[in-house]
Amino acid sequence: MSILDWIAVLFLFAGSFFFLGTAIGLLRFPDFYTRTHAAGKGDTLSSFLILAACMCYAISHSHDGLGTVLLVLKLLFIANFIGIGSPTATHAIMDAGYETGVTHWHKDKAK
Amino acid sequence: MLQELIASYNYIIVVVIMMIGLWAMLAKQNLIKKCIGMAIFQTGIILFYISMGAKKGSTLPILEHAHDGAHHAVVAAHYANPLTQILMLTAIVVGVATLGVALTLAQKVYQQNRSYHEDKILEKLSK
Amino acid sequence: MSTQAPVLMIIAPLIASIFITLIGWFRPKFSHPIAVISLLISSIASIQVFQMVLSNGPQQYFLGNWPAPFGIEYVIDHLNSLLLVTISVVATLVALYAKRSVEKELPDKLANYYTLFVLLVTGLLGISITGDAFNLYVLLEIAALTSYALIAFAKGRSLMATFNYVMMGSIGACFYLLGVGYLFIKTGTLNMTNLSQILVSLHMSQAVLVGFVLIILGMWVKMAFFPVHGWLSNAYTYAPTASTCLIAPLMTKVSVYVMIRVMTSVFSTEYVFNHLSWHLVVVAMASVAILVGSMMALSQRDLKKCMTYLVVAEIGYMVGGAWLGNPAGMTGATYHIIADAAMTACLFMAVGCIIYKHGHTSLDTMKGIFRKMPLTMLGFVVGMLSMIGVPPTCGFFSKWYLISGAIEAGQWHFMLALLFSSLVNAIIFFRIIEIGFFGSLGSETPDPHEHQDVAVKEAPLSMVLPMLVVAGALIGIGIYTSDIISLVIQPLISATF
Amino acid sequence: MIWQFDLILLTLVVIFALISLRVKDLMGASIVFGAYSFLMCLIWAGMGAVDVAFTEAAVGAGVSTVFMIATIYNTGRMIKPRPQDMSFKLLMMLVVVITGAFLLTAVNDFPEWGDPYSPVNDHVAAYYLTHSMSDTAVPNVVTSVLADYRSFDTMFETAVVFVALIGIYGIIRRRRKQDDSDSDTDALPPYDPSESLIIRQASRMMVPFMQIFALYVVAHGHHSPGGGFQGGVILGASLILYSMSYNLPTLFKKMTEKWIILLSAIGVLIFSGVGVICMMLGSNFLDYSVLSQILPATDSVMARSHAMLIVEIGVAFTVMCAMVGIYTSLASNGRFDKGL
Secondary structure, X not given: OOHHHHHHHHHHHHHHHHHHHHHHXXXXXXXXXXXXXXXXXXXXXXXXXXXXXXXXXXXXXXXXHHHHHHHHHHHHHHHHHHHHHHHHHHHXXXXXXXXXXXXXXXXXXXX | OHHHHHHOHHHHHHHHHHHHHHHHHHHOOEHHHHHHHHHHHHHHHHHHHXXXXXXXXXXXXXXXXXXXXXXXXXXXXXXXXXXXXXXXXXXXXXXXXXXXXXXXXXXXHHHHHOOOEHHHHHHHHHO | OHHHHHHHHHHHHHHHHHHHHHHHOOOHHHHHHHHHHHHHHHHHHHHHHHHHHHHHOOEEEEHHHOOOOOOOEEEEOHHHHHHHHHHXXXXXXXXXXXXXXXXXXXXXXXXXXXXXXXXXXXXXXXXHHEOEHHHHHHHHHHHHHHHHHHHHOOOOOHHHHHHHHHHHHHHHHHHHHHHHHHHHHHHOOOEHHHHHHHHHHHOOOHHHHHHHXXXXXXXXXXHOOHHHOHHHHHHHHOOOHHHHHHHHHHHHHHHHHHHHHHHHHHOOHHHHHHHHOOHHHHHHHHXXXXXXXXXXXXOOOEHHHHHHHHHHXXXXXXXXHHHOOOHHHHHHHHHHHHHHHHHHHHHHHHHHHHHHHHOOOEHHHOOOHHHHOHHHHHHHHHHHHHHHOOOOOHHHHXXXXXXXXXXXXXXXXXXXXXXXXXXXXXXXXXXXXXXXXXXXXXXXXXXXXXXHHOOOOOOOHHHHHHHHHHHHHHHHHHHOHHHHHHHHHHHHHHHHO | OOHHHHHHHHHHHHHHHHHHHHOOEHHHHHHHHHHHHHHHHHHHHHOOOXXXXXXXXXXXXXXXXXXXXXXXXHOOOEOOOOOOOHXXXXXXXXXXHHHHHHHHOOHHHOOOOOOOOOHHHHOHHHHXXXXXXXXXXXXXXHHHHHHHHOHHHHHHHHHHHHHHHHHHHHHHOOOOOOOOOOOOOOOOOOOOHHHOHHHHHHHHHHHHHHHHHHHHHHHOOOOOOOOHHHHHXXXXXXXXXXXXXXXXXXXXHHOOXXXXXXXXXXXHHHHHHHHHHHHHOOOOOOOHHHHHHOOOOOOHHHHHHHHHHHHHHHHHHHHHHHHHHHHHHHHOOOOOOOOO
C-alpha cells in the first residue's frame, strides 16, 4: 500500500468518526435546533472527509491520467454540491421551525 | 432449510416487500398511505427484476474501448444484464406517472370531503 | 404502404394526440376533427390488415427491423385482427358520438379530453397487436392511465371511484408484471412466440405455474372478474358519457383477449386444461360472477348503473367460455368478445343519449321515454334484445356456442347461469318497456291516441346516428356469424385444440 | 456485490417500508419513503444496475417524495385515528399472506442468484451485450437497448409520462376566478422561503450546475450511465428547486403553463417523428439505420447512434415538462398561481 492509500484510510476513519458523532448528536441532543445543528455540521464535514478519501484512492490506483482527472473533478463537484446544499437545507429546516414557533431548549426546562 | 434461506434471501426479501405494499394498498384506510403502498409494491417488483439480472463478479454493462470496440470480443458473463435494467427503467417511469395520478386524485378527494380516511369519505358520499 | 399498416394503426392516434395538444391549446374546436381523422386512418389500416390476414395468414411486423426475440414484434393472427377492427371501428363511432356530449359535459377541457381519448385507443390497439409480453405491460399502463383520467374528468363522486380503480388497476398491472417476471426468470425471453417454444419443456416448473397464475390473476383484477368486481360499477357509472361509451365496451374485452392470448399462445391448452386441470373451479367462479352481476343489475334503480353490472355478468360469460376447455366454449368466448363489444357500445351509447336529454337515468323518471326519444330507444331495444339473446342479433349466437360448450363439458351450472342471466336481462328489458312505453307521462291514464301531444325530443343526430350504426352492426354480425366463425375463429380453434 | 452489505440493506429496506406505513404523520411518512427509495437505489447500484439506481435516486427518492409533500402541503398532514374494522384487516392480512406464501413456493425453482449463465442472463441479454457495439456503436448497452432494440417500449414510456401530465392537468386544473371557495383550511402554516436570502442565493448557485449536469447526462448517455429519463428528471428537479426556493410565480415567469404542455408534446413528437421519418425512408418504424440517407457523413451503424441521441433529447423534454407540470399542479392545487 502506498502512502496515498494510508492517507485515504486516515480520511475514512476521520469521516466515520464524525458521522458517528452526527448520529449520536441527532439522537441525544435535547431540542429541534441543536439536533438539526448536529446533522448539518457533522454530515457536511464527514462527507468531505470521505470524498477526500475517495480522491486519494482514485489517484493512487489510477491507470490513465485523463480518467483520474475527470474522476477527481467529479468528486470535487460532489463536494461542492454537498457544501452548498447540506447547510442550506439545514438552514431552511431551522428557519421553517423558527417561523412556525418551535421553542428553544433552556437549562431550566431540562427538568 | 437455513442454507436455502441464505441462498435465496434476496428473493424472500423481495416477496416480503411486495406483500407489505400489497397489504397497504388493500387494508390501509388513508389514501396517501395507499399511494405509498403502491410505490412500495412497484419497487419490490423492480428489485425482483434487478436481482434476477445480477451476476456475481460482473461490472456495469458499459463496454470499454468506445470507438473501435467492435474488434474486441465481448464476454457477456462479465457485464451485468442490461435487459432487466431497461425493463425496470420503464417500470420506474410508469410507476411515478401512476403515483402522480393517484396523488392528484387523493388531493381532489380530500378537498371534496376534507378527509383522507376511506371510511369517512364513503360515509360522506353515501349521505 | 400496405406493409406498414400494422404500425400505422397504432401510430396514427399517437401522433394525433400530440397534434391535438399542440393545436388544441390555441383552437380547442379543432381537437375533435383531428381525433376522428386519426381514428379513421387506423380503422382503414386495421381493415387492411384484417384482409391481409384472411388471405395470407398470420402477419409479422418487426419494429426497428430487429429480428424477433431481440426486438419487439407485432404478431397479427386471426384472433387479434378481428379484435383490432372491432376496437378501431367502435372507437371511431364513439369519437363521432362524443362530440356533442363532451361539448356539453366538459366544455373547457376539449383538447385534454380528446388527447387522452385517442391515446386510450392507441393503448388498446397496442395491447391487442403486440407479440411482446413487456410491451404489452407498457401499453396496458397507457390504457389504464388514460382511462383513469377520462373517468376522473367528471368531478363529484367519480373521483373516489377512480381512486379505487387506480388502486385495483395498479394491483392488476403489478401482478401481470410480476407474472411476466416469473416466466422471464425461467426462460430469459419476453417474446410470446419464443416464450411458448421454451415453455414446452418447462411444464413441471413451479415458477412457471406461479407466473401463469399471476398473469391470469392480474388480468382478472383488470377485467373485474367476480371476487374483484367492486371497482367497476362506480367507476363506469360516474364517468362522463363518452368515456363510459369508450371504456366499458373495450377495456374489459381487451383484458379478456390478453387472458385468452396467454392461455392459448404463450401457454398451450394442453398445459392449461390437462396439466393444471382446475379449470372447473374457474368455470364455477364464472357462474357465480354471472349470477352476482345479474342479481346486482336487477336490484338497481338507475339504468346506467344497471348496465355496468350487466358488464360484470358478461365478463363471466367470456371467462367461463374460455375456461370450459373445449372448442365450442372457446369459440363462444372469442365470438362474444366481438359481440359484447358491439352490444355494450350500443347500450351505453343509448344510455348516453338519454343522459344528454334527460340529465340522469333513474328508472322512475323515464316514463314515456319511448315516445320522447323513439330513435334512441330503437337502438336500446336492439342492444337489449341482443343482450337477451334473441336471433338474429349476435348475442344469440355467442350464447348458443357458450351453452353448447357448457353442455359438451358437462358444466350444467354454467349453462343454468347463462340462462338465468338471459332471464334477468329480459326482466330488466320488460321493466324498462313497462316504464318507458306504458308509463304515463302525467297523472292521466295512458291513451294511445294522445301520442301527438308529446314533443319528440331526440338527442342530436351526431349521437343517434353512430348508435344506430352499432345497432345495425349487431344484426349484421349476427347474420354473418357463420362467415366469422369459419373464416376467423375456426383457424384459431384448430390451431389451439 | 458484497453480500454482507446486501443483507443489511435489504433488512433496512423492509424496516423503512414498515415505518413509512406506520407513521401517523403523513409528512414523516413521505420522508421515510424517500429514505426507503434511496436505500433501494443503493441496493440496485450494488447489483450493477447503475442506470436504474440513477433513475430511482432522481425519481423515487427525489421527485416522488416532492410530489407527496406537495400533496400533503395542500391538504391535511396528521392522520386522525379512528376505530377500525379489524375483521376486514384480518381478511386482507390473510389474502396477503396466502399470496406471499404462493409466491415463495417458486423461489426454490429459481436459478441460483448471481449465476451468469442463468436463462435470464444468457439468452437475449447476452446477444445485446455481444452485438451492441457492432450493431449500434454505443458502448453503454443499456442506452442501446433502451433507445434502439426496444425503442418502441421507450416511446410508449414517454407517452405514459405525457398521458400522466395531460391527465393530471385535466383533473386538477381550475379556472382562476372560479371556485376559490374551498379554502385550504387544513393546509400547513404558510412559510415563504423566498424571504430567506441564504436559500435563494444557494439555489441560484445550484440550479445552473444542475442543469448543466442534466445536459451532460442526456448527451453522454452513450458512454456513461444516464440518458433522456435521468437527464429529464434532473432538469425537472432543478426547476422544481428553483420554484421552491423562490415561489411558483417566479417559475411561471420563466416557463409558463403553456410551454410546459407544449414542450412535453413536442418531446413525444420528436421521438415518434424519428420513427415516422424512418418509415418514410422506406423501412420499418423506428429502424434508425435508414437515417444514414439524410444524416450527413454516417453509415447505417452511426446513424443508429445519432438517432438515439435525438430520441433521448425528445424523452428529456417530455420528462422534464411532465415533472415540472405535475409538481406545479399538485403544489398550486390546480390554480397555477400560488402554492408551495
